[in-house]
Amino acid sequence: MSDALPTLKHLNEQLRSRKVSSEYLTREALERAEWPDGEGARTFIHLDRQGALAQARASDTLREAGIDLGPLMGLPISVKDLVDVKGQVTRAGSLVLAGAPKASADAPIVTRLRRAGAVILGRTNMVEFAYSGLGLNPHYGTPRNPFERSLGRVPGGSSSGAAIAVTDRMCAASIGTDTGGSVRIPAAFCGLTGFKPTASRVPREGVLPLSVTLDSIGPLAPSVSCCAMLDAVLADRAEIAHIAPRPLDRLRFLVAANILCDELDPDVATAFGRALSRISEAGAEVVEVAIAGIDTLYNEINPFASFSPAEAFAWHRQLLASHREKYDPRVAARIEKGAQLSAADYIDLIALRAAFMRSMNASLQGFDGLLMPTVACIAPLIAPLADDAQYWQANALVLRNTSMVNFLDGCALTLPMHEPGAAPCGLSLAHVGHEDAHVLACGMSLEAVLSR
Numbered sequence: 001m002s003d004a005l006p007t008l009k010h011l012n013e014q015l016r017s018r019k020v021s022s023e024y025l026t027r028e029a030l031e032r033a034e035w036p037d038g039e040g041a042r043t044f045i046h047l048d049r050q051g052a053l054a055q056a057r058a059s060d061t062l063r064e065a066g067i068d069l070g071p072l073m074g075l076p077i078s079v080k081d082l083v084d085v086k087g088q089v090t091r092a093g094s095l096v097l098a099g100a101p102k103a104s105a106d107a108p109i110v111t112r113l114r115r116a117g118a119v120i121l122g123r124t125n126m127v128e129f130a131y132s133g134l135g136l137n138p139h140y141g142t143p144r145n146p147f148e149r150s151l152g153r154v155p156g157g158s159s160s161g162a163a164i165a166v167t168d169r170m171c172a173a174s175i176g177t178d179t180g181g182s183v184r185i186p187a188a189f190c191g192l193t194g195f196k197p198t199a200s201r202v203p204r205e206g207v208l209p210l211s212v213t214l215d216s217i218g219p220l221a222p223s224v225s226c227c228a229m230l231d232a233v234l235a236d237r238a239e240i241a242h243i244a245p246r247p248l249d250r251l252r253f254l255v256a257a258n259i260l261c262d263e264l265d266p267d268v269a270t271a272f273g274r275a276l277s278r279i280s281e282a283g284a285e286v287v288e289v290a291i292a293g294i295d296t297l298y299n300e301i302n303p304f305a306s307f308s309p310a311e312a313f314a315w316h317r318q319l320l321a322s323h324r325e326k327y328d329p330r331v332a333a334r335i336e337k338g339a340q341l342s343a344a345d346y347i348d349l350i351a352l353r354a355a356f357m358r359s360m361n362a363s364l365q366g367f368d369g370l371l372m373p374t375v376a377c378i379a380p381l382i383a384p385l386a387d388d389a390q391y392w393q394a395n396a397l398v399l400r401n402t403s404m405v406n407f408l409d410g411c412a413l414t415l416p417m418h419e420p421g422a423a424p425c426g427l428s429l430a431h432v433g434h435e436d437a438h439v440l441a442c443g444m445s446l447e448a449v450l451s452r
Helices: 008-016 022-033 049-064 108-115 160-167 184-189 224-234 238-242 266-281 292-300 307-326 329-340 343-363 388-408 436-450
Strands: 044-047 076-080 119-124 173-178 193-196 216-221 252-256 285-289 370-373 411-416 426-431
Touching (some): 008 022, 008 224, 022 119, 049 119, 076 108, 108 119, 108 224, 119 160, 160 173, 160 216, 184 193, 184 411, 184 426, 193 224, 193 436, 216 224, 224 238, 224 411, 224 436, 238 436, 266 285, 266 426, 292 343, 307 329, 307 343, 343 388, 388 411, 388 426, 411 436
Parallel strands (some): 076 119, 076 173, 252 285, 252 370
Antiparallel strands (some): 173 216, 193 216, 193 411
16 A cells, blocks of 8 residues: 555545545645646546536535445546546547547446546546557657656556556546556556456446457555455445455465566566565465466467457557548557457467466466566656667566456456555456455455555
8 A cells, every 4th residue: 555645445534524525635636637747737638627526515515414425425536538428528548539529428337436426537648549558648648657757757558647646646546447457557657556357347338448358447546445445336346345354374375487477677576576575474375386378378379469459450440541640650550460360360369368267267276366576667767668669678568467367357456565765566466257356355465464
């Protein structure tokens, strides 16, 4: 948990005790987002000042009348620019959709957030069409990572604005999407907690797709309990908000000795080794072995012969044919690779995924999850990424560990594992699909050890 950021539980207690009002919290968030020297202009594509203040005042009125909608009531929350909000344009960080019709209805996840009393503050910036793990956007700017901000490091992507909105207290928490790591990468780079749920648990209607096979929707927030509170609303599973930590001396974790721990930055390697030592000292069993299924996955799959380019090309092909000049060239190039995938290749890919899921299910039997560095490196500097070769190399490394979980159709949590003042990096706990509650409960236990 970030020591500098208030948790949702803390803010909720302040609202319930009348120490602050929702309008106060919302105005405070808006002021930070609108501060001329801050990152707000690059963090938000659309800030709904009038609508957010109206929602906040309505929340305060309901609370005065004795109506309590739950722990998110009155808290300012941001949503990624992929998500439909009634009366707003869903640009997906692009220029090509800037003139699209306004959404006629809220996406189901927005409906659920509103029903829980959350104040929808605005739409956060992102990599165009969510297609990169670095966080750069040539159209709306790139919000700078809070670590060594004057040097200009990437925020992580594709939910770049979502992370910076939380780190800079422009909202209490953010909702992002994760197709290959787009929640977990920016959370890890910025010292936050991020949760990628099993994809089918959270409805994706009203959310512009990158890959219909791999897309999932999850929160970026100050702590594991914050993520659980948000997931309970997004997935409409109230029991998730009340999960408790698991005793560490009864837990067993698997660490892959192959690929996922290769090419680590010194900062990440040191933090990961220290994290494993602390977890072991706290009583958990940590088993390090080579996992054959991971070798098979990374050796057999072509990085462009995957679900994302094929499914993205199917969605974008007409827009690309008529308006390619409006696209980020790097995003357009990745999408167009999908045209190279044949129907037979796609069928082979489905079979490869099924085999990988069977293999990982077998490997994780008897374990409470897989531990790994969320990202192999700390946040790269922005300036060198103007060079295409450095950009593509960095993007591949950043996505390497996280994308495996999406291909597995699993769930995963990232939580900070760096020392105070050091470069932010994340420890990831991953598991097979529908182990979400268990991952969050174990994550609470790990968080307690890592934050000591």
